Amino acid sequence: MYGFEAISAHNGWAMAITGVLIVMAGLAILAFVISQLHKVATLLESGFNKQPNQTSEIKARPQASAVPKPPVLDLGEARRHLEPLTAGLGDSFELQHLYKLANSSALPHVHLLIRSLREAGVIIPAGDGRFTWQH
Amino acid sequence: MYGFEAISAHNGWAMAITGVLIVMAGLAILAFVISQLHKVATLLESGFNKQPNQTSEIKARPQASAVPKPPVLDLGEARRHLEPLTAGLGDSFELQHLYKLANSSALPHVHLLIRSLREAGVIIPAGDGRFTWQH
Amino acid sequence: MYGFEAISAHNGWAMAITGVLIVMAGLAILAFVISQLHKVATLLESGFNKQPNQTSEIKARPQASAVPKPPVLDLGEARRHLEPLTAGLGDSFELQHLYKLANSSALPHVHLLIRSLREAGVIIPAGDGRFTWQH
Amino acid sequence: MELFIQFLTNTGYYLADFRHVIMLIVGSVFIYLAIAKEYEPLLLLPIGFGILVGNIPFFKGFGLGIYEPNSVLYYLYFGVTSGIYPSIVFLGLGAMADFSSLLATPKLMLLGAAAQMGIYFTFLCALALGFLPKEAASIGIIGGADGPTSIFLTAKLAPHLIGPIAIAAYSYMALIPLIQPPIMRLLTTRNERRIHMPEMRTVSRTEKLIFPAAGLILSCFLAPASIPLLGTFFFGNLMKESGVVNRLAQTARTTIIDTATIFLGLTVGASTQADVFLTTKSVGIFFLGAVAFSIATASGVLFGKIMNLFSKEKINPLLGAAGVSAVPGSAREVHMVGLKADPTNYLLMHAVACNSSGVIGSAICAGILWSFLVK
Amino acid sequence: MELFIQFLTNTGYYLADFRHVIMLIVGSVFIYLAIAKEYEPLLLLPIGFGILVGNIPFFKGFGLGIYEPNSVLYYLYFGVTSGIYPSIVFLGLGAMADFSSLLATPKLMLLGAAAQMGIYFTFLCALALGFLPKEAASIGIIGGADGPTSIFLTAKLAPHLIGPIAIAAYSYMALIPLIQPPIMRLLTTRNERRIHMPEMRTVSRTEKLIFPAAGLILSCFLAPASIPLLGTFFFGNLMKESGVVNRLAQTARTTIIDTATIFLGLTVGASTQADVFLTTKSVGIFFLGAVAFSIATASGVLFGKIMNLFSKEKINPLLGAAGVSAVPGSAREVHMVGLKADPTNYLLMHAVACNSSGVIGSAICAGILWSFLVK
Amino acid sequence: MELFIQFLTNTGYYLADFRHVIMLIVGSVFIYLAIAKEYEPLLLLPIGFGILVGNIPFFKGFGLGIYEPNSVLYYLYFGVTSGIYPSIVFLGLGAMADFSSLLATPKLMLLGAAAQMGIYFTFLCALALGFLPKEAASIGIIGGADGPTSIFLTAKLAPHLIGPIAIAAYSYMALIPLIQPPIMRLLTTRNERRIHMPEMRTVSRTEKLIFPAAGLILSCFLAPASIPLLGTFFFGNLMKESGVVNRLAQTARTTIIDTATIFLGLTVGASTQADVFLTTKSVGIFFLGAVAFSIATASGVLFGKIMNLFSKEKINPLLGAAGVSAVPGSAREVHMVGLKADPTNYLLMHAVACNSSGVIGSAICAGILWSFLVK
């Protein structure tokens, strides 16, 4: 069976038209929702912005409770304290993560510390802007 | 059943001899074909060499139609034009690919542009001689 | 069926107690064995330490039999000798491995050679402290 | 001795006939296009070599062929017939995709929808040519210009056509630079091609984070049957945009998609065994594939012109051609044609937006057709 | 026209009911926690999105749902029901783990053992609440605070509960920072929290090399049923420590574990279809999950205090809380609480030792319970 | 209480007998050789640890053992029994292989062919010792000195022997440095060993691009049954040489082959359960394995000498020993022995050429034997 006959026989017209309508409708709805998204976004921003503050207060908290502890600047010891923190991040990690963890573990002068670990080559690049521990 | 008896019973001699002959013949043929390959190669070279020319003419074409457009040298804009091009290449890419794409997208002074993107650290190494966009 | 009735009916008490005992016992044994491990270790050290010596004698052997061969310092040739060695190591490798292989292949002045290959950019970093051949 | 004879009668040299030769040539052409012309090499090279592998004559019932259970190829091919590879490829594509341009100019989505008309038009043509409905739907989906989507739907509706449909889909995707530009020029005036699109607004991270979830729910509530494709697609994109699971997103857009691509291409190629592939049906499929791509392009462009009739803010109708996706080929063609008309006219980013919606659009169509015809 | 109607009646919009809405909200909350709060994002994000995917209403018997054979989700979910994913995840965890601190202070292993009491206590509670023994065991294992272990045992004993148990396990692991500290403080005096642990000795390479083999043999001789978890776990660790197969260890702790994590999370999430998930059993499971974590923490801490009664060299009882593993969350909590009591008190490394033994401990418990209840 | 007894009677401590102890020692030796001696660590380490895992005594019919359906090990082992892992490993090997030296000196291929005589000689010996034909063929293939090839053929012809044959093949590959040099010295004069090979011509990219396709067609037309190995092998090599799909080639030669290697090694090791492994057959297999390697080496060297009788341009017969592949071990041994005889004699590149052809040769032999014996 061929031609229009075949099409009608298999209910082709209905399927084609319905199909077109549905995909049009679907993407139109999606397009509309997207166009409204920035409004929803602004509403939610607050929610997502909680994170920075909250982490920053984490930073604040231990900083407060931490009495400056010079000996930590001995890199060997520093590493022994930091390395376990990064275990969870896989074998390579981004410095900002290490920084967050280090802070939450209340080590003093974290910035200074990590930088010196970098300079001492204890923390080495692992490509893609990630780093790993020198073995 | 053991010994020669077992071998003949299982048609071992035939299999062994046939097997040796076939593998010898097979690799001999292969060796011969390989030894002739460089002739086929020289014939085909032309075909494969079409590519450089063809790409180079691609280079040529848009260059012609492109009026120098200084503002593009603003790296931010440059990136907005180039980054989508690299989407198809996965998250990291080789500079030569970016270069080809950039050319075919008719941006002016592509070389200059890409170099400055590198220098500005907008394009950063991703190991294995590949590069990616600084995020 | 609920409460203690259910527990006893399903032989729960037995399982719970047995379970606790077994895991306790198991980890206790493991803990004890671990605490003795360093003794076993010191015994075995000898075994594992054979390796360095043995490799070092490998180093020694060919060195002896190798008459200094200046032309090898032509990097192109050097590469042709070394690259196949690294085939087995995958597409990137650690310099120390290359070094070992190079030694066992009795090339002269291996250290000098590899360093110059690095400097000449014939061997390039591939991230994670591994290296690969410049293509 | 008779062992020797018997072995020889099982060699390819003895079993080969002209059809194998034809297919081996086809495979070689694919490889040549991939390497020398760099047409979609990530697809054409594996498929091309797969065609070689699949068309080495062998003694059937031996456990070697891709259609013989327990053969290695059979198991690797299972990822195609089950729809797993397409689903995984979409995971990786999602982890690569950047929807900012789409989020910035949502109305371009309609162009992505319009381009899908090619699917239904081809579906009707296929019916008219006497294909069964399920076959016709699988052929129509070629117009979506999405390899994985075509393979997925065909695997569900007409698995015996996976080979020809996949080959047709990928061939025409590779030929986009030859197919689309003439159609675009034919249907647009120089002035239309010169229309500049407005600068895009920057999109907030939150929008990018909400989109995958919203997109999944809206698309799949409408066409649940597109879950296997859009579910992983939006999941991959959320992993990428979230920024908190970078190692997963990284793996998804590298190893995972690469592995799926390798085995998808190799086995789809190998599924084109001469005896099942060289049929009149395949000829029809290739003819209809060309129709599909052309109509899809045309309807996208024309819809763009229609939109201009009703909205005062004119859009460049060329963008409609990018609605067929064929990522990223068509977007680049649109960009090039636009540049030809006006060297300062940068359509690329907007074209990419149409591309993305084209991908979503044809996945939805696959869901629709599947639910129409599954019973 | 009736086709149109019939299609609409198959859309999610028509099929959805309030339960789907609930689950979609749950999924969104998981995603929100993962992104905004960064609670265990590697787990919560895939699971959360999986919940969305699994709760899009669709017409059953269509080959779409995760419980319908031949659906893509069904095949991906097979890695969960068969126990393959958990086993592979343990391979990667082993290739990441560093046992030096455990090797340096073996007696801390007892704390890891003690924390497992939470498992058996919860097991009894579950029985008392009327759960069947196999269900009760699967619920109890939540107290092990190891996602893969819980999923593995549940897949073997009570596959119909994989969804709720996995969700409960991972939720509470994400909530460790809220659950553990109060319990620790409640059960310890300030002076106990201030106890410093002695400097650790350095561990020789040979010890690290012998441990995986010794650990495998000792643990699995006792509980052979834990082979699927501990076999790969110790294998991964040996690959890492040996230093002679770095490329394998590297692949194991990156691509392999990432891939398993992606599909484990996605499909476990998708397995929470509203109709099978929203049951009173799930409520009970969540309640018991909280019990499990609390008791586990408590028993770890209390056992630490008991040990102090008998040994002159006092240990810090807080470390007991790290015995529940929940790597690395609990170790960090212990460290933080210790620091609160005395800013110079660094418990992290010792807590990590307890963590490791907690992982081994609960894998052994899974083996024990499985062998008790399999018949 | 009786529960406790009953549990104890299921522990390894109760079930273990001397055979388990033997196997555990064997496994430990493998691990020791891999780590301390660095003999083929990528193979010996996973296999060694697998032997430990497979020989922990457990209660049968429990769903734990590698031979019990539904066990995790059973599913992972499926990649071996189905032949998928070997096929995938060859994909990665192809993506690593560099055929330039082979393309530059094609006649060396004959040495690779000659070395395969070891396979057929061992096949006859095995028959003579009373092994069944299918077993004998699987044992003979050990002479190919290719792990994946041996495993593939054995999985097809005599799956019950996978364990011993794989162990034998890999053990002798690790022992190449002890087996080959004496044979080489025995069969060659100092002057022969000192023969220098001519400088190699440089090979054009086009040749490298044509070779994979030509190699596939020529080898598999002759022995179609080697498609599963050579199909992926040449595919991997084309991906590498094409240079247009670097990301795929890169994934193939890293993650894909690493993953296959890990699970292949682990499960092959675990398949050596004491009760199925410690048989007189295994003893015979190990004896025949030694024969296979020795004969293969000898026939390669002798064939080199024969070639010298007929061609005026002499080749160094040592190269014949590299025809057994055992990549890259044998090539290195040839190089070393050559250096011993003349410190300026660099045979490495030519030896690598023989290696490559040895790999192709034994894959063809696997195809031949399979097609002989499958029926």
Ligand code: NA
């Ligand atoms: Na599309």
Ligand code: NA
């Ligand atoms: Na635990």
Ligand code: NA
């Ligand atoms: Na071989």
